[in-house]
Amino acid sequence: MDPMPDTQPVFRALADPTRRAIIAMLAERPRTIGEVASAFAVTRPAIAKHLKILEEGDVIRVAVKGRERINSLNPEALKRAAEWLAVFDRFWDERLSRLKAEVEKTR
Amino acid sequence: MDPMPDTQPVFRALADPTRRAIIAMLAERPRTIGEVASAFAVTRPAIAKHLKILEEGDVIRVAVKGRERINSLNPEALKRAAEWLAVFDRFWDERLSRLKAEVEKTR
DNA sequence: TTGACATAAAACCTTTTGGTTCTATAACTG
C-alpha cells in the first residue's frame, strides 16, 4: 500500500530532529563525527548512532580517511522522500504539480 | 538548526509505514476508523492510535458524525514536510528548484 | 427499549529509540 516500499529507511532517518539538523549541517559541507558532535549538546556516541542511522538510510555517505570518518550528504536519498510526498502535491498545488511533471519529462 | 521548527509532528507521523499507507488510503477518500482498520492486519485500537498520531501532526482532520469518526487527509501538513525537503532540492535538481521558486512567486 | 455497532479508554507487554558511561583500538605527531 506504501507506493514506494524502500522509503522506510529515509523516513526513519528524517523522523528525529537532531538528525534533520545534522542533514542541514552536512548540506553546507562534509564533516567528521567530531565536528558534527561539537555542534550538539549530546555526547559523541549519541551522534555516532544518529550518523549510522543516516547512513543506513543512505542519507549520508562516509569516507574513511586515516582515523577520520568524513560524512557527506547524499541528496538522492532525500529525493526519494520528496518524491513520495510529491504524489500528494496535486492536493495543494495543481499548478506546481504539472510543472514538475513537465520537468521530469523533458530533462 | 532545524530550518522549520514545527515539522517534528509531521515527520513523526510520516515515520511509520502503516501511517504512510493510511495517508495514501485517505488521499483517495475519507474513511471511518473501522474502514481504515479493515485494510490492515493489526487491531482496531492500533489503527486508532496511528490515526491519533496523524491527527496530532495535523496530517488528518477528524469529523465526528454520530458514532462515527470520519478521517480525511489534510494535505497542507504534508506540504510542510515537502517544503523542508525542498530546501535541499538544489542539490539534485537545480532546474526544478528554479521553476518552483517561479511558481511560488507568481501565483 | 433493547440490542448491535463504532469508537474510547485503560491496562499491560515487548521492542526500539535515544541517550549515557566506560573501555578499546588505530592513526597521526612530536
Next chain:
DNA sequence: CAGTTATAGAACCAAAAGGTTTTATGTCAA
C-alpha cells in the same frame, strides 16, 4: 617510541513506540 586524537564498541538505562486484550460508553435501528 610515547602521547594525543578520532572513532569504535560494549553495556546499560529510561522512555517512547507499537501492539495487544478487556472494559466502557454513546448512538443508531428495529
